[in-house]
Amino acid sequence: MKSIKYKLLLIFTAIILILNIGIGTFTTTAITNQLVRDGHDHLMDMAKQEARYVQARIDGQLAYISSLAQNPILLDENLTFDEKVAFFEEEAKRSGYLAFAFADKEGNATVFNSKHETTNVASREYFQTALSGQASVSDLIISSATGELVTIFSAPVYDQGQLVGIIYGRRDGNTLSEIVSSVSYKQTGYAYMINNQGVTVGHKNTDLVFAQDNDIENMKTDESLRELGELTQKMTSREIGSGEYTYHGVTKIAGYAPIQDTPWIIIFGVEKNDILSSINLLVKTLAFISIAAILIGALITYFVSSSISMPIKTVTIAAQEIAQGKFDVMLSIKSKDEVGQLADAFNLTIKQLVNYQGYIDEICDALQDMSHGDLRIELHKEYAGQFKKLKDNMQALLENLNSTLLQINQSAEQVNSGAEQVANSAQALSQGATEQASSIEELSASLAELTEQIRKSAENAKSAHEKSGFAEKELHGSIDQMKDMITAMNQITLKSSEISKIIKIIDDIAFQTNILALNAAVEAARAGSAGKGFAVVADEVRNLAGKSAEAAKNTTVLIGETIKAVENGSRISSNTAASLEKNVEVTMEAVALIDEIAQTSQEQAMAIVQINQGIDQISSVVQTNAATAEESAAASEELSGQSNVLKELISKFSLTETNYLLYSKNDNVDSDDSFLLNNNMVSVTDGKY
Structure with missing residues (x-):
């Protein structure tokens, strides 16, 4: 187990370490944040200062080009063009311009050089601005004359108060790069310039200028440049500000400001670590102070913890000796603090333990007698504190044990008597259950025979139902055929009537x-001999007409008799059909009765099956009762044996003579049980019963 000295040393050292780390971290973080804020502010100030410087230079160039526009040489018609070229070339060389040119109001420009170059600049923004009467500087553009990147300074030209054109001068596109390259900040800081579209117009890396590098466009294809692109987009709003971005894995801080009267913004950027470089010394100093504080704190903690742990260690050794049964221990600690008070309390505890040892010895002797079955025990010492409660509880335990054992003896006798009665009852129950089982088997056999008869009746009813159904179908078929025959006879009667009409027509024709x-x-006859042949024919026709009339008459008689016969047959058929329908009704009633008989037979069969199941269950219960009765008889015999064993065990205890009175006073026993015990208590003599 670790010593308290080392625990205190570890705890306080850890506390000092945590405090130093916390203070160092807080201080470092606060200073870091302040340095970053100062860096932002400083870079913005530098950007504003450099913007004013660039603006001053631009204003100087605008003033120069404006004064050049007022030079009389420009419009002097007495001078040749070559003389003007010589003047302006010398002026360009002196002032750092590439060339000067004059453009009329239509934008037709003539460059003052030996080549006599001409061009049209009407579409240029600087031309439009100067033509409006204001000197201006252009953005970084590609010269229409040379194809190079240049910056144009322009100013209006007046002749007797009338605007006649503009003069402009071309400066090298590297001019802005030269301006920003001349300034720096710390180890990694530098400046660059962009225009309102985010295009780089001045940078120490002139390749970016000639490539018209634009970080706003670059971030669309390179996700790593998104922070820089978004910051650049913010710069184009032409407000003073600052921001942070990551470029090629390096975090940088940038301050920016717009250059008034120009389309440009100047930016100062520096690596963040460069700004924070001064904090490294602070971190080293804090680390040294922290280590020194930890060492000093650990040393102080060691001595303080030693002064605390030594007395505690002495008390611990004394406690270990007491644990081994040595009570002749005495502590001599002079301290007046809590440790000294602990030593005094420990000495008092030792004195009290000596007294407690006497209590424990007497209780051990009493427990030993109890283990041998002797419950006639008394404790004679005067106990104090919790030991007095222990004495009272032990005496109460002895009294309860005496009373309980006497009660157990009485209960054992009652259990023995009850077990014999249960055994006799169980035997009688077993015999009755056996007789019930025999009767139930006979009843089950009779029900099985009845079930078979009902099953056969149900099958016969089912067969009769099927045959009745077949007869019903046949009767329905006969009725349908009879109806068809009646319909046919009705058709014959109808057709006979139509034939009678036709015969009547034939009779009329014969007539x-x-x-x-x-x-x-x-x-x-009137014709004489000429009409004899015709008379013969007429006579034959009359004979045929007479025969036709006779035949029609005979046919009419036959048809009338046929109609009567058909009507008689139709009446008989109708009666037969009615009789068949009655037979069908009777047959259907018979089928319904047979169905009812079949259903009743099935229900009876199901009821008999349920009765059989109930009888089987009763038989199972009776058999279970018989088995249970036998088991109860066996258990009763076993219980009787156990009660005898219990009485033998109780006889091994030596009990006091007055315990039968204690039981009657026990609050946990009701009055009836107390009365029963007092009237059935065995006599006690010589400590035995």
């Missing part, structure tokens, strides 16, 4: 033919 034949015979 008319006979009249015509008579008329023909009369006409033939």
